[in-house]
Amino acid sequence: MKINRLQGIVLSAVCLFAVQTWAQASAQLPVPDLALRGARVYANPQAAPIDNAVVLIHDGHIAAVSSASALTVPSGVRVLDCSGKIIVAGFWNSHVHFETGWDDAAHAPVAQLEGHLQQMLTRWGFTTVWDLGSVPENTLALRSRIESGEIPGPQILMAGDIFPLHGHPVYLPASLQLPEAATPDQAREMAERYLHIPLDGIKLFTGAFMGDAPVINMPEPIAAAAVDVAHAQHKPVFAHPQNYAGVDNALAAGVDILAHTIPTENGFTPAELARMKQQHSALIPTLTLWTTVVHNPAVSAHLVDSGVSELKSWAAAGGTVLFGTDVGFQSVYDTTQEYQFMGRALGWREILASLTTAPSDYFHQPQKGRIEPGSVADLVVLDGDPATDVANLARVHTAIRGGRVIYEETPAR
Incomplete structure (x- = not known):
């Protein structure tokens, strides 16, 4: 991503039109009423199940949810039979x-874009995603086409990346020109440009992996300058740490979310956990990632074990956990293993919260994340109960966003 390219995006009428379309198009399209009948419903991660339930959807929102004996489906409403499902x-x-x-x-x-979205995201129940680094022109265009109703897909929120000086990670192509901030003023300017596009947040590489060379960490004043810009506009800031220094600088700068664990270290320190609790920080574990970045199974297993331990200590200290897989950088689309790894540190209700209520609340979209009257009708229909096996969260039969089916399992022939 080139800085002059970023400037061009800011001035591009095409991208501005895309943003306007994204903001307006959904409201212009009528959403047919829908009823889901016969399933067990978990209205939120803490709620007792409602068996043989009916969920009524009107104008893209939940109109009612109750047992079938207490709720009648109006005539003319399309009904999805969800008997035996969750x-x-x-x-x-x-x-x-x-x-x-x-x-x-x-x-x-x-068809190409819809198929790719299904493989990577909607097939696994994702109705809202955070893109933490891509070419903005492409992702803005994709987002626009989704929001216009042309392509079924999730809501896409976008963060712009800022790297430390000379902090070009070894796993990114050397030919790729990255936005590197050498001073607080440069970081501030980059953050302002991203939010002017407008993107929805900032991601800071507070630690850049350099292979056999030492990690390059972003100095706290540079990170803080970008954080100040984002927080002034009520936008979140993610950090990609690589070691203790990257975590400490991120927390000192006021970063909101750690985008990974740091499994090459010996767990978060007591001081980090205390500061995290004080600042209401959040963590995205991305545990499956550690099986993809090294080819030695023993090393991968050690990294996963360390990440699980860090996740467990973070949750025990009261930290917010947000589900995320780094998919698109890594190519394991199937979420089964991530749920199984997280299940070594968290209960199924906590994992479900990391997918629903925790991000909805953390990113100030309280109209999502719960199945209750007035909520946006973002729903996942599962073929198995996560209460009996957390891996059932990956057994997605249907994904619904705003009352529209964006993925439906094809019956086996």
Whole structure:
């Protein structure tokens, strides 16, 4: 991503039109009424289940949810038979990337983009996602086409990346020109440009992995300058740490969310956990990632074990956990393993919260994350109960966003 390219985006009438379309188009399209009948419903992660339930959807929102014996489906409403299934609120994936396969998203065929979205996201129940780094032109165009109703897909929130000086991670192509901030003023300017596009947040590489060379950490004053800009506009800031220094600088700067654990270290320190609790920080574990970045199974297992331990200590200290997989950078689309890894540290209700109520509340979208009258009708229909096996969260039969089906399992022939 080139800085002059970023400036061009800010001035581009095409991108401005895309943003306007994204903001307006959904309201222009009528949403047919829908009823889901016969499932067990978990209205929120703490709620007791409602068996043989009916969920009524009107104008893209939940109109009612109750047992079938207490709620009659109005005539003329399309009914989805969900007998034997489970219904929960729509899932958030708070760490994705629209990197590979999204080129020229403004003009790519609908079927191509819809298929890719299904493989990567909607097939796994994701109705809202945070893109933590991609080419903005492509992702803005994709977002616009989704919001216009042309392509079924999730709500896409976007963060712009800022790297430390000379902090070009070894896993990114050397030819890629990254936005590196050498001073607080540069970080401030970059953050302002991103939010002017407008993107929805900022991501700081407070630690850049340099292979055999030492990690390059972003100095706290540089991180703080970007944080100040984002927080002045009530936008969140994510941090990509690599070690203790990256975590400490991020927390000192006031960063909101750590986008990864730091499994090469020996767990978060007591001081980090205390500061995290004080600042109401959040953590995205991305545990499956550690199985993809190294080829030695023993090393991968150690990294996962360390990440699980850090997740457990974070949750025990009262930290907010947000589900995320780094998918798009890594190519394991299936979320089963991530749920199983998280299940070694958290209960199924906590994992469900990381997918629903926790991000909805943390990112100030309280109309999502719960199945209750007035809420946005973002729903996931599952083929199995997560109360009996957390891996059932990956057994998605249907995903619904704003009352519209954006993924439906094809019956086996």
